[in-house]
Amino acid sequence: MSLLSLFRKKKTTASENRAPSHSSVAAKTKTGLADTRAAIDELSKAVKDTPEAVEIYLALGNLYRSQGEIERAAQIRNSLIVRPGLAPATKARALYELGRDFSRGGFLDRAVSAFEKAQEIEGESPEILTELAIIAAGSREFEKAAFYYSKLNQPLQESHYLARCAEAEFSYGDENIALDTLKKALRIYPSSTESWLLILARLKKNGSLDKFRKKFREALQSIPRHLRFVLVEGLLSESTIFGDTPTSISTADTVKNYSFYEVMVQEIEAADPDVSMHYYGAKLLQLCKKDEEASLWLEKTLILNQNFWLARLELFNLAQEQQQLTPSFKNQLDFFVNIAHNIKRFTCSSCGFKRDRIFFVCPRCRSWHSITFRKELNQ
Numbered sequence: 001m002s003l004l005s006l007f008r009k010k011k012t013t014a015s016e017n018r019a020p021s022h023s024s025v026a027a028k029t030k031t032g033l034a035d036t037r038a039a040i041d042e043l044s045k046a047v048k049d050t051p052e053a054v055e056i057y058l059a060l061g062n063l064y065r066s067q068g069e070i071e072r073a074a075q076i077r078n079s080l081i082v083r084p085g086l087a088p089a090t091k092a093r094a095l096y097e098l099g100r101d102f103s104r105g106g107f108l109d110r111a112v113s114a115f116e117k118a119q120e121i122e123g124e125s126p127e128i129l130t131e132l133a134i135i136a137a138g139s140r141e142f143e144k145a146a147f148y149y150s151k152l153n154q155p156l157q158e159s160h161y162l163a164r165c166a167e168a169e170f171s172y173g174d175e176n177i178a179l180d181t182l183k184k185a186l187r188i189y190p191s192s193t194e195s196w197l198l199i200l201a202r203l204k205k206n207g208s209l210d211k212f213r214k215k216f217r218e219a220l221q222s223i224p225r226h227l228r229f230v231l232v233e234g235l236l237s238e239s240t241i242f243g244d245t246p247t248s249i250s251t252a253d254t255v256k257n258y259s260f261y262e263v264m265v266q267e268i269e270a271a272d273p274d275v276s277m278h279y280y281g282a283k284l285l286q287l288c289k290k291d292e293e294a295s296l297w298l299e300k301t302l303i304l305n306q307n308f309w310l311a312r313l314e315l316f317n318l319a320q321e322q323q324q325l326t327p328s329f330k331n332q333l334d335f336f337v338n339i340a341h342n343i344k345r346f347t348c349s350s351c352g353f354k355r356d357r358i359f360f361v362c363p364r365c366r367s368w369h370s371i372t373f374r375k376e377l378n379q
């Protein structure tokens with residue numbers, strides 16, 4: 001019985017690196033499903049209720065899960081769970097892993113059921129609550145997700161999902177309910193960029209310039225310096241802030257928006273802008289057709305960071321209009337300028353993921369508020 005021998009071998013080396021066994025287990029997954037079932041049953045009988053043995057058995061299940069073999073992984077957990085006289089803590093652990101198997105396999109109802117059974121035995125644990133929060137968020141049950149994150153005492157995440165509730169409430173026309181939800185989100189986490197963004201977008205949409213100025217100032221004071229650009233980028237984007245499709249800065253804005261952009265520039269200037277905010281100040285001035293002032297802001301950007309490629313590109317664009325270029329030269333130039341404009345502007349500081357629209361949780365490594373502006377091309 002090959003799996004059993006694997007188990008016996010590993011039993012004595014549980015504290016060692018498990019990596020060498022990975023390939024042999026992967027090879028075993030190629031055997032027939034019936035063989036594996038028999039092997040798992042055999043192995044299950046041999047597993048004594050000692051922490052070490054159970055640990056190895058569960059690790060085997062995790063290996064199956066990591067290979068996408070959800071059914072086999074779940075079978076391992078179930079063969080443990082049904083054993084009479086199993087220690088409650090072990091049963092809870094097996095149920096937790098079973099929940100993770102189902103979650104990975106996309107069987108969300110069964111995952112939730114397994115996690116809830118584990119919770120009945122062990123009580124609430126951060127690991128289970130985190131899994132339940134992720135499932136709720138993935139199923140767009142934002143209120144539930146906020147609830148779990150509040151239990152986890154993670155205010156950044158809680159306020160994020162409250163903001164997502166508010167976005168839905170706005171779309172249903174429940175303006176006052178949405179604003180109350182956003183107030184709550186900011187009470188829980190005062191620097192919630194996404195909540196500020198929704199409040200400001202609303203004021204801009206309603207044309208409330210004075211209120212907008214006051215709230216924009218407050219937002220700049222509340223949001224950490226390195227994330228302030230997210231606020232401006234979000235306000236300039238055309239579609240929803242939580243979506244996945246790339247957004248471009250709206251150039252079809254009517255003159256009505258100029259006063260909002262001017263207010264933003266004034267408040268950015270008063271708030272001691274860093275290099276990214278200098279760039280966004282220039283962007284706003286360009287939208288108001290104030291090219292000369294925009295050039296000055298871009299030059300300031302380059303004084304702060306001479307490798308800030310986008311500032312150079314914009315300055316180049318502004319200068320180009322004053323040059324007499326042959327059609328051929330202009331054609332070649334446009335080609336490169338277009339390529340440069342398609343470079344993704346944002347990157348995750350944790351894993352290096354790149355994207356051309358803002359994100360609050362990294363789609364790749366799940367880090368929160370890890371977005372940075374790609375000031376330099378090699379970032």
Ligand SMILES: [Zn+2]
Binds near residue numbers: 349350362365
């Ligand atoms: Zn990341």
